[in-house]
Amino acid sequence: MRSVHVDDIVRTIRDLAIRANTELGDDVLRAFEAALEKEESPTGRDILKRLIENAEIARAEKIPMCQDTGFAVVFVDMGQDVHIEGGSLREAVEEGVRQGYRDGYLRKSICHPFTRQNTGDNTPAIIHIDVQPGDHFRLILAPKGGGSENMSRVTMLTPAVGIQGVKDFVVQRVKESGPNPCPPTIVGVGIGGTFEQAALLAKKALLRPLGSPNPDPELGALEADWLEAINRLGIGPQGLGGRITSLAVHILMMPCHIASLPVAVNIQCHAARHKEASL
Amino acid sequence: MPDAIVLQTPLSEQDVTALKIGDRVLLNGVLYTARDAAHKRLVELLEKGQPLPFDLSGQVIYYVGPSPAQPGRPVGAAGPTTSYRMDAYAPLLIRHGLRGMIGKGARSDAVKDAMRRHKAVYFAAIGGAGALMARSILSAEVIAYPELGPEAVRRLEVKDFPVIVANDVHGGDLYQEGVRRYARTA
Numbered sequence: 001m002r003s004v005h006v007d008d009i010v011r012t013i014r015d016l017a018i019r020a021n022t023e024l025g026d027d028v029l030r031a032f033e034a035a036l037e038k039e040e041s042p043t044g045r046d047i048l049k050r051l052i053e054n055a056e057i058a059r060a061e062k063i064p065m066c067q068d069t070g071f072a073v074v075f076v077d078m079g080q081d082v083h084i085e086g087g088s089l090r091e092a093v094e095e096g097v098r099q100g101y102r103d104g105y106l107r108k109s110i111c112h113p114f115t116r117q118n119t120g121d122n123t124p125a126i127i128h129i130d131v132q133p134g135d136h137f138r139l140i141l142a143p144k145g146g147g148s149e150n151m152s153r154v155t156m157l158t159p160a161v162g163i164q165g166v167k168d169f170v171v172q173r174v175k176e177s178g179p180n181p182c183p184p185t186i187v188g189v190g191i192g193g194t195f196e197q198a199a200l201l202a203k204k205a206l207l208r209p210l211g212s213p214n215p216d217p218e219l220g221a222l223e224a225d226w227l228e229a230i231n232r233l234g235i236g237p238q239g240l241g242g243r244i245t246s247l248a249v250h251i252l253m254m255p256c257h258i259a260s261l262p263v264a265v266n267i268q269c270h271a272a273r274h275k276e277a278s279l
Numbered sequence: 280m281p282d283a284i285v286l287q288t289p290l291s292e293q294d295v296t297a298l299k300i301g302d303r304v305l306l307n308g309v310l311y312t313a314r315d316a317a318h319k320r321l322v323e324l325l326e327k328g329q330p331l332p333f334d335l336s337g338q339v340i341y342y343v344g345p346s347p348a349q350p351g352r353p354v355g356a357a358g359p360t361t362s363y364r365m366d367a368y369a370p371l372l373i374r375h376g377l378r379g380m381i382g383k384g385a386r387s388d389a390v391k392d393a394m395r396r397h398k399a400v401y402f403a404a405i406g407g408a409g410a411l412m413a414r415s416i417l418s419a420e421v422i423a424y425p426e427l428g429p430e431a432v433r434r435l436e437v438k439d440f441p442v443i444v445a446n447d448v449h450g451g452d453l454y455q456e457g458v459r460r461y462a463r464t465a
Binding site for chain 1: 301303316343344345346347348349352355356357358360361363383384385403405406407408409410411413414428429441443445453454456457458459460461462463464
């Protein structure tokens with residue numbers, strides 16, 4: 001049995017919230033550079049250059065790359081031999097979010113669904129806890145912006161539509177989203193499970209680093225094929241026309257009910273933010 | 280790529296009539312910020328015939344909810360939010376003299392129609408480039424609805440604030456024409 005103190009969780013979540021919002025991952029920057037090689041639209045190329053410049057300013061001046069610093073989505077991957085010491089795990093995560101969004105001058109974007117009254121400290125966080133054998137304790141914080149989340153969808157397809165039907169749904173979703181989710185986007189696709197599990201798979205698919213292959217080569221081939229179809233749409237950077245609408249398609253899949261074919265598309269804007277730490 | 284057009288707000292009818300989709304523009308002067316919640320209040324005032332917190336005539340509204348300013352800075356990150364959420368309110372503001380809007384994403388037919396009819400223009404700013412765009416903001420002052428937090432109405436002084444003409448007064452729509460130019464049909 002290993003102990004992890006809540007104070008360390010608070011401190012770590014605080015730092016992850018600030019770093020995730022100010023330091024864009026090198027994988028995303030490399031994807032921008034690669035996109036710049038392929039983009040033919042002058043406007044699109046200008047936008048990609050400015051996104052690289054924006055990331056450099058954010059990192060150097062420690063200000064958020066985007067004013068929408070998102071809903072704090074936190075994944076806790078922990079071993080069943082870990083004991084949380086000194087308080088509640090969930091409350092520690094919430095407190096870390098509270099401190100990070102306060103100390104990092106991050107925007108508080110969470111409100112009551114009807115009155116729209118802001119909660120004032122960007123809580124609650126969305127917390128996904130996964131317990132596996134072992135004594136590891138890993139935290140991932142992925143701030144999720146509203147513009148791209150608004151363009152995401154879950155659907156329950158008829159199994160008979162097969163791979164083509166899923167592809168059509170994914171490509172159509174990107175097409176209908178047009179400029180709204182801040183392209184170039186990353187398209188997270190969850191296939192299988194249940195209604196809610198498909199959505200979670202789609203979100204988790206976004207955590208895979210850009211440029212890393214899908215561990216399943218068959219899914220990897222689908223990702224390449226669907227990305228090509230998406231980049232034929234012509235939407236381009238910011239939706240103003242161009243070759244690069246999406247930087248990647250990432251798929252996670254699991255078995256589903258014999259009656260069902262759940263599919264979720266979680267669209268991620270180019271500010272593809274997530275940072276992780278192990279305690 | 281041609282040089283950017285430098286404009287000073289408030290914008291005249293001549294200023295916006297000369298603009299075409301795809302033009303790169305550097306805005307100077309004053310911009311007012313407003314998102315959904317502020318738009319709802321502005322429209323309610325207009326419908327009651329009451330004065331607005333600022334004179335709309337020739338002005339440009341920027342759809343933005345900045346992140347909090349660090350000490351010594353006028354504003355935090357300040358990129359555009361998605362514009363369709365303001366579509367229900369924009370035509371009335373345009374009828375009352377609003378000359379320009381800055382946001383991201385396509386507009387409704389009703390907004391485009393109002394822009395043509397009353398000579399207003401819609402600029403796209405780069406979504407997600409909030410750190411970059413904050414560099415063009417010299418000062419920010421909350422002038423109405425402070426209780427809305429990031430959604431309060433702010434008066435921004437800007438210098439060479441970079442935007443692209445997405446909808447012009449001649450009916451041009453870069454979101455449609457740009458995509459048509461690069462789409463590949465199977």
